[in-house]
Amino acid sequence: MALTLVPDSSSRDIPGPKSKELMELRKKYLPESVSNATPLFAAEAKGAIITDVDGNEFIDFAGGIGVLNVGSCPIEVVNAIKDQVERLIHTSSVMLHEPYVRVAEKLCTITPGDTPKKAFLVNSGAEAVENAVKIARKYTGRRGVIALENSFHGRTMLTSTLTSKAKPYKVGFGPLATDIYRVPSPYCYRCSFGQTYPGCTLECAKALKKILDTEVAPEDVAAIILEPIQGEGGFIVLPNEYLRYVKELCEEHGFVLIADEIQSGWGRSGKLFAIEYSGIEPDILTTAKSIAAGLPLSAVVAKADVIDSVHKGGIGSTYSGNPVACAAALKVMEMMEKYNLPQRANHLEEILLNRLSVIKEKYPFIGDVRGRGAMYAVEFVKDKAAKEPVTNEISKIMELCLQRGLIVIKAGTYNNVIRFLPPLVIKDEQLVKGLDIFEESIALVFNA
Ligand SMILES: Cc1ncc(COP(=O)(O)O)c(C=O)c1O
Structure with a gap:
């Protein structure tokens, strides 16, 4: 399958030197038991974009785990x-x-x-x-x-x-x-x-x-x-x-x-x-x-x-x-x-559902796409009939997304679900670009 890489994705240095430096402090002074979804340190954020301490920008599909419905720092x-x-x-x-x-x-x-x-x-x-x-x-x-x-x-x-x-x-x-x-x-x-x-x-x-x-x-x-x-x-x-x-x-x-x-x-x-x-x-x-x-x-x-x-x-x-x-x-x-943000969630649902439904049909390892409003998730399986969860690949997808400028987080009893909780103020183009990165990453991981 032909892949269109997001421009500059391969040249990004992620984590960058400042994040790496801070990670050393984190390792020394923070308990390992506290888990972090990315190895990055945030510097600032606005709307649905987070910038890390090395100046790398990311589209935020995690919204601080559902905390940033009005976006970052409105x-x-x-x-x-x-x-x-x-x-x-x-x-x-x-x-x-x-x-x-x-x-x-x-x-x-x-x-x-x-x-x-x-x-x-x-x-x-x-x-x-x-x-x-x-x-x-x-x-x-x-x-x-x-x-x-x-x-x-x-x-x-x-x-x-x-x-x-x-x-x-x-x-x-x-x-x-x-x-x-x-x-x-x-x-x-x-x-x-x-x-x-x-x-x-x-x-x-x-x-x-x-x-x-x-x-x-x-x-x-x-x-x-x-x-x-x-x-x-x-x-x-x-x-x-x-x-x-x-x-x-x-x-x-x-x-x-x-x-x-x-x-x-x-x-x-x-x-x-x-x-x-x-x-x-x-x-x-x-x-x-x-x-x-x-x-x-x-x-x-x-x-x-x-x-x-x-x-x-x-x-x-x-x-x-x-x-x-x-x-x-x-x-x-x-x-x-x-800003009628619940209504905005319905609008985002249209974009999410249309795109994720197409992705689900296209790839054999996507078992389910579900959610409501701007709360959507994709469940990954070994094959659609057996529904056996895949897990290792989820971390790889998250990592590839990150390299390409998208933050996603996982969920699910079997750790085989990627969920989207973007700020409701995310721009349509940002959502679409994030979904492009998501699809490209899953295609790379599963060699589809
Ligand atoms: C439905 C639900 N209840 C409770 C909690 C716990 O919230 P907190 O992490 O702020 O203690 C969460 C956190 O993710 C949640 O999603």
Whole structure:
């Protein structure tokens, strides 16, 4: 197959001398256990372009792992941060500040459902999930939490237990948290029940009922937690029928439904929150990542009676609702509306889906292309019939992409998925160029 190389790709020195020099420091002073997707050091970034310390530019298909939906350093957010940082940086719970209540107000109005809500701010995705589980347990007076296979909810002790991937997230860290129960997820490409969606009998949803007979009585279940689109699991879109079934089960037994929208939120899916596609209202929604354009902020948005079941002081954190992060979040929320970024994700989906569908047909080792909005992933297999995952080749594709000026990251329970989370402000030409580089790299790796 004739390949058109991206100009200058072979002449780029990646990693360059400065990145190499800094890597020596990294090796000496940072633990090996913290993994990095590239051997590069970033110097600056704007929109969907990152420049490293050696002046190499890259199209960003990772968006800081779903954090940069509004792009890197948008001027509105930068100015809001500057303005805030000059006036007030921190108060903790010692004194309230306006940005916190404004963010909470906004969150309670833009998250799905009409039920009165309240919002509580923390710092990371895992911290939001930890608190969501605490709140659900307090509200129900029960301990059990049901989580899905292929899920990712964080790396703290509780959230790594909720996460469904043994390596690297659990191995060697036990004892893990108790009272967590696992059910299959609607991973339709690899259906645990050998069925084909659409048109299946939703055995994955029925497995939830079964576990209530075999593993944990409904009276002991506080919550079901799920990602409407499983992120680290490889962009598995939970079908609406599945979500509605779960919601009914929650209502029948008094379980709290926690929608973890940490990766799928903020316009990424083509709606502000991905759960909106199903029309259901979760009892608790966790959000983080793109909420504050890269400043550390996360939130638990819950039905008021659910979150108000917690006693005073039962939830909190020193850095909860940092004013600077809140100022950035308010600007992000404004930008979501002003530039209609969920709609922009739908536009990007057209480009992604058209191109990736063609690529899928063309190459025998692409088993699945899936996602929603600007959240798309490609699953690689040895051949389409056997679906055996390929893994080594994924790192090679990522490396070739990098040499050619594109940053991509992987995902998937079997580490055989490449996912795209470009900033929603990426220019069409940048997206197309990135997809060219992606195709060229996979063709080179598989000698196609
Ligand atoms: C769905 C989901 N939940 C929770 C987390 C944990 O977030 P954090 O890494 O900020 O703790 C992530 C992170 O990728 C995520 O994607």
